[in-house]
Amino acid sequence: MTDSADGTRTETLREPTPAAARDIVARGIDREAIVTVYGRCTVDYEGRASSRLEAGARHVMLKPDGAALVHTDEGQQPVNWQPPGCTHDAVCEDGELILESVRSTPDERLRVRFREVLQVSAFSGTDENELALVGTEEDLRQRILEDPSVLEAEFTPLATERETPAGAVDIYGEDAAGRAVVVELKRRRVGPDAVSQLRRYVDALERDLHADAAVRGILVAPSVTDRASRLLTEHGLEFVSLEPPAE
Amino acid sequence: MTDSADGTRTETLREPTPAAARDIVARGIDREAIVTVYGRCTVDYEGRASSRLEAGARHVMLKPDGAALVHTDEGQQPVNWQPPGCTHDAVCEDGELILESVRSTPDERLRVRFREVLQVSAFSGTDENELALVGTEEDLRQRILEDPSVLEAEFTPLATERETPAGAVDIYGEDAAGRAVVVELKRRRVGPDAVSQLRRYVDALERDLHADAAVRGILVAPSVTDRASRLLTEHGLEFVSLEPPAE
DNA sequence: AATTAAATTTCGTAA
DNA sequence: TTACGAAGTTTAATT
Numbered sequence: 450m451t452d453s454a455d456g457t458r459t460e461t462l463r464e465p466t467p468a469a470a471r472d473i474v475a476r477g478i479d480r481e482a483i484v485t486v487y488g489r490c491t492v493d494y495e496g497r498a499s500s501r502l503e504a505g506a507r508h509v510m511l512k513p514d515g516a517a518l519v520h521t522d523e524g525q526q527p528v529n530w531q532p533p534g535c536t537h538d539a540v541c542e543d544g545e546l547i548l549e550s551v552r553s554t555p556d557e558r559l560r561v562r563f564r565e566v567l568q569v570s571a572f573s574g575t576d577e578n579e580l581a582l583v584g585t586e587e588d589l590r591q592r593i594l595e596d597p598s599v600l601e602a603e604f605t606p607l608a609t610e611r612e613t614p615a616g617a618v619d620i621y622g623e624d625a626a627g628r629a630v631v632v633e634l635k636r637r638r639v640g641p642d643a644v645s646q647l648r649r650y651v652d653a654l655e656r657d658l659h660a661d662a663a664v665r666g667i668l669v670a671p672s673v674t675d676r677a678s679r680l681l682t683e684h685g686l687e688f689v690s691l692e693p694p695a696e
Numbered sequence: 697m698t699d700s701a702d703g704t705r706t707e708t709l710r711e712p713t714p715a716a717a718r719d720i721v722a723r724g725i726d727r728e729a730i731v732t733v734y735g736r737c738t739v740d741y742e743g744r745a746s747s748r749l750e751a752g753a754r755h756v757m758l759k760p761d762g763a764a765l766v767h768t769d770e771g772q773q774p775v776n777w778q779p780p781g782c783t784h785d786a787v788c789e790d791g792e793l794i795l796e797s798v799r800s801t802p803d804e805r806l807r808v809r810f811r812e813v814l815q816v817s818a819f820s821g822t823d824e825n826e827l828a829l830v831g832t833e834e835d836l837r838q839r840i841l842e843d844p845s846v847l848e849a850e851f852t853p854l855a856t857e858r859e860t861p862a863g864a865v866d867i868y869g870e871d872a873a874g875r876a877v878v879v880e881l882k883r884r885r886v887g888p889d890a891v892s893q894l895r896r897y898v899d900a901l902e903r904d905l906h907a908d909a910a911v912r913g914i915l916v917a918p919s920v921t922d923r924a925s926r927l928l929t930e931h932g933l934e935f936v937s938l939e940p941p942a943e
Numbered sequence: 944a945a946t947t948a949a950a951t952t953t954c955g956t957a958a
Numbered sequence: 959t960t961a962c963g964a965a966g967t968t969t970a971a972t973t
Contacts, residue, residue, distance in 0.1 A: 451710055451814065457753055459734065459814045463708065464700075483755055483769050485732070487706065487819045497884070497966040498831030499943065506704055506821025508730055508757070516772045521823045522730050525763045525779050526953060528827055532772050532968075554944075557966080567706045568817065572734045574753020576768045580775055584745030586949065610972095615888065615923070616947065617972090636950085637744070640962060641862060645892035646948085649927070674961060676862070680896070696746060744951040773968060779953075801959085804951075833964065857957095863962065864957090883965085887947065893963085921946060946973075954965080 457574040458482075463567070467546040470569045474511070474539035474548065477571030481513035484537075486548065488566040492519055492529045496557025502528060509548060509561055511537045517550040517559055531559045586636045589669070589693035590619060593632070597622070600669065600689055604630065615653035628665055629658060635670040636693045643668060644680040651686070704821040705729075710814070714793040717816045721758070721786035721795065724818030728760035731784075733795065735813040739766055739776045743804025749775060756795060756808055758784045764797040764806055778806045833883045836916070836940040837866060840879070844869070847916065847936055851877065862900035875912055876905060882917040883940045890915060891927040898933070 450460045460482075462473055470486065477484035486509045492502040502519075507528070510518045517531035531550040535557075538549045546563040590609065597604045603625035611621035620632035631654055633647040651666040658664070666686040673681065673688055681688055697707045707729075709720055717733065724731035733756045739749040749766075754775070757765045764778035778797040782804075785796045793810040837856065844851045850872035858868035867879035878901055880894040898913040905911070913933040920928065920935055928935055 453711075453812065453814065455736065455812070457736065457812070457814055459710065461708065461710065461815060463706065481769075483734075483767070485755070487730075487817075487821075489702065489704065489821070494966075498829055498940075500827050500829040500966080502827050503825035505823030505825050506819070507823065508732070508819065510755070510767065512767075512769055512771075514770045516770075518767075518772065520730070520757065520759075520765075522728075522759055522821070523761045523763075523780070524759075524954085525765065525777060526965095526967085530772055530966085532966095533770070555966095565700065565702070565704070567700065567704055567819065567821075568708060570734075570815065570817075572753070572755060572814065574734075574736070574769070574814075576752030576754065578750035578752050580747050580749050582745055582747040582951080584951075615927070638961095641896060642889065642893070642963085645896055646889070649888060649892060676961080680862075693745075741951070747951080771969085773950095773952085777951080779951090802951095829966080831966075885945095889948085923946080944973100947971085948969105949971105950967105950969080952965105952967080952969100954963105954967100956962090956964105958959100958961085 459570060459572050461568065461570040465566055465569055467541045467544055467563070467566065470546045470566045471539045471541050473569045473571055478511060478537050478539070480571070480573060482571040482573040483513070484511040485509065485570045485572070486546070486563065486566060487568045488563045490561050490563045493560045494529050494558070496555055500529065504564055511548065511550070515550070515552070519561060529559060531557065583696055584636065584693045586634050586693065589634050589636055589691065592691070592694050593620060593669070599691060600632065600667065613650055613653035613657055615649040618650050618654070624665065628662060629654065630665045630667060632667050632669055635668070637670065638672045638674065639668065639670045640674045640677050641680050643670065644677050644684065644686065647686055648684050706817060706819050708815065708817040712813055712816055714788045714791055714810070714813065717793045717813045718786045718788050720816045720818055725758060725784050725786070727818070727820060729818040729820040730760070731758040732756065732817045732819070733793070733810065733813060734815045735810045737808050737810045740807045741776050741805070744802055747776065751811055758795065758797070762797070762799070766808060776806060778804065830943055831883065831940045833881050833940065836881050836883055836938065839941050840867060840916070840938070846938060847879065847914065860897055860900040860904055862896040865897050865901070871912065875909060876901065877912045877914060879914045879916055882915070884917065885919045885921065886915065886917045887921045887924050888927050890917065891924050891931065891933065894933055895931050
């Protein structure tokens with residue numbers, strides 16, 4: 450057990466007995482630590498789908514918010530997991546450590562059985578700061594609202610998140626001729642799905658306004674794929690190349 | 697350092713000096729171990745977007761496939777990360793441990809600077825087994841192909857992944873009357889996006905066949921949202937409620 | 944609790 | 959390498 454000046458505390462055991470491992474895990478969950486276990490284990494999941502993973506060396510993390518992560522040596526994504534909101538539990542059964550994370554709505558259960566525990570740790574610390582991220586779709590929207598002419602000359606934004614029967618439109622406005630314009634924003638290169646999305650909004654707004662004059666639809670993104678480009682043409686929609694600001 | 701009978705090996709230091717931590721990390725990367733570092737750190741990311749995270753206690757994992765994960769005590773997702781394919785590097789700068797993961801195409805860089813390292817570990821093990829998952833869209837497709845009558849009486853599947861100018865159709869077939877049918881499968885409750893997707897395929901196929909008889913479009917999913925249901929009606933598409941098999 | 948769409952989505956497959 | 963769509967997607971916002 451180690452206590453640091455800043456309140457950070459860690460507890461670690463190498464090759465613990467299953468009972469000792471269970472104690473560290475249980476105590477860690479109790480004090481709202483990040484708990485990690487590395488060893489050979491099997492994993493069973495039952496919930497929205499179901500899965501089984503035979504024995505292998507994996508790294509398991511239990512978070513105090515109820516999230517659980519099982520990582521192999523490959524992939525950015527955990528091979529098995531449980532979202533925040535679960536209740537963690539650690540028990541010994543037949544001389545083996547078992548970790549279980551359960552939630553309801555939907556009912557889901559993750560069960561990790563360790564044949565061998567190489568290391569178990571509990572990490573307590575504080576993290577006050579949140580991520581500052583730049584380059585999102587929201588940043589792209591700000592860029593256009595601050596200077597609508599980057600979209601086209603004399604474009605006038607009238608609303609953001611304007612509601613239609615098909616959902617909320619990113620930017621709603623009118624052009625130099627006073628025609629209604631629906632703008633759909635994407636922070637990166639788009640495919641057919643983005644075109645369909647814009648199409649839904651344009652359709653919905655045309656019905657909503659029941660105006661005879663057609664509503665213009667403009668897709669704003671860094672670039673489009675060939676198929677998306679063809680779809681835009683078919684549906685009479687437009688494209689403007691813009692990127693979210695880099696900083 | 698601990699070596700197990702099954703070839704699993706772990707190496708861990710508590711409150712190491714930055715230089716000692718760097719050595720463990722560098723050696724771990726070298727031997728293709730999963731490397732973890734817990735401590736107070738700042739994180740900078742620059743790539744598809746860019747972000748900064750001020751000091752806090754976090755858990756960092758470097759995988760031998762090049763993936764990097766920075767986890768706080770909250771959330772299933774890492775607060776910062778790098779996908780597989782990166783090159784990891786560990787250095788000491790001004791007496792602090794710095795981890796860096798870099799890749800190209802696209803150019804991306806993740807930099808973690810530790811003010812304090814509480815624990816550093818390197819885990820080597822083997823994992824031969826892959827996840828066996830049941831309840832996917834593929835399982836739903838198998839269910840329909842094995843007994844097409846679950847979709848509707850006298851439905852005849854003719855192809856899966858049939859190509860159209862709008863993309864591949866999940867199941868293509870014909871009904872009792874010999875009309876062309878496009879089936880789009882979803883393993884869970886669907887919203888407007890799935891309807892748009894089906895619509896794209898039906899449109900494309902109607903042009904492709906340039907037949908006068910309309911192509912039927914059937915969305916297969918456990919259920920649909922209200923908005924999606926309305927969209928289905930508007931577009932003359934159909935819905936059949938089916939779930940992927942549970943086991 | 945349910946809906947909708949964004950995400951540094953990731954991941955797998957096919958061209 | 960790019961494109962396209964699935965995913966036990968997760969996450970955030972709004973109803």
